[in-house]
Amino acid sequence: MSNTNYGLRRLGAGVGLRREHFDDIIDRQPDINWFEVIPENFIGRGGYCADALRKISANYPTVGHGVSLSIGSTDPLDVEHVRRVKQFCDEIGSPWFSDHLCFTMVDHVNLNDLIPLPFTREAVRNVAERVRVVRDILERPFLLENVTYYMTVSKSEMTEPQFIAEILESADCGLLLDVSNVLLNSKNHGFDPIAFIETIPLERVGQMHLAGFEKQGDMLLDTHAKPVSDDTWELFREVIKLTGPSSVLVEWDAELPSLDRLLQEAEMAQRLMDETVSHQTKVTG
């Protein structure tokens, strides 16, 4: 068991902060450990969203999670954007910051989606160099999230877990392990998710994601529109046996349910972590 959580505080289970839930959260102050916040939804904005975030971040731990850093792009890094993210993280007291291991923009054209990188050494060097700049500006730990991919552009030089491991080591950053993405990719591309988990440097895992996905044709799509699936919960249970509890975030972005329904998912994640710790304490105690 790695059990370091990359040196980061273990916040337990939380949920993604979405505009549709602002009023409910402010009015009811639900019992939840923390919220993950997408800076792009707040930077440069005032009014209702900014006011709600001020109120919520005053009462709950909030952690920034970006969607447009485009860390794998070959366009020049948008340093001004990173500086704005740093200021945002300072304002909400985000203890760390994460974004996705992918590119979202290239040739200065925004694709507005998480496009997978080729698993090549050149891509490793490119990402690692950019992560070092980002980390220095942010002045807080930086985590990269493994993404889903529906196509593999290049796997001749290394596999996905090797690609992730090389980047984390050479950039010296942490991993936001999206457990659902591992399971989804394993089903879409036919690999063993447990073997994947055992290959990546678990001591660098500082946060996790769980989300629902859907079958479309012969593929599973990462829609974030459904509850976390039973087999994802199973894999999550196996992962936390290896990593110990972490800061685990349930994502739900489309066909958003009520806050209570979302909180049930977080309760499930917390219960599994508590049970695993309790079981391991009994075994070792």
Next chain:
Amino acid sequence: MSLPDLLSAMRTLILDDAPPDGGLAARRACLHERFPDLTETEIADLANVPPERMGVYTNLVFAGERGMLRWIFPKSLEAVVRLKRIGGEARDEGDILYDLTRDLHRTRPWHNSSQRALAANFQSYALEHLRDLTDAWPGLVDLINFERTELDVFYALDFAGRAIDVAELAELSVGDLLAKPVARPPYIVPKRYTHDVLSIHETWHEDGALPDALPPANVCLTVCGRSPANLMPAWLRLDEQEFAAISAAPAGVFTDLNTLATAYIESAPPDTFADEAQAFEAFLIALARWAHAGVLYLGVE
């Protein structure tokens, strides 16, 4: 190996057209022709990607962008679909808007992740590329402007002023009241539309749909404030006097309330008010409306 060339080719294949699904050899030949700077390995890697898998990303990109446009411009896009149907378009609404989104991206590439930039792109795209629709119903231009304005007000950075408390102002002497510094935040702009888009907005809120008939030309004066109660955009129908008074407040700069009162009273048609007291009372009623909608703010003393 050249990562920039490879990522650029991926972008092109995702946004434009994937290579033909004619088998591996055909895909390789096509990719060679389209991307002469790629290495043999990169060509082989890209050719190995089944077109339908590349197509997943094409769909994610444009369906995602269409969803964002629907959120920003629900009424305008419904009007676009209705006008296209009147013009003989028979396809599903989702397909019509998907193609429109692709065309928007092709002619006005989205250069950052800002929703406001996407909204600006759509507005300029509509003016240039949806001329058949705006000619058929010129109100579409107003409706797009209306919804973009609402987005801008919703997201605008907070203005350094405080909401007007009418009860507090009522306690003041006339002299003190008229000396109060007030400003219109830069994001609040009085609008003179050629079509009554405010009535469309009201129908939408009541029925969740556009009116049965798109309204003919009919001047509509309005302004979108930000309600101090919930910080949401709040539209206010204006008469000519109110329009003149709010326009007299320079955007983002404090001026005394007397300037607005003068603009309000002087813009009234002759004989509107029996005397100065009645004119002043009418101004105070209008001021209360503007305060309620968050159109004007007081200076922070």
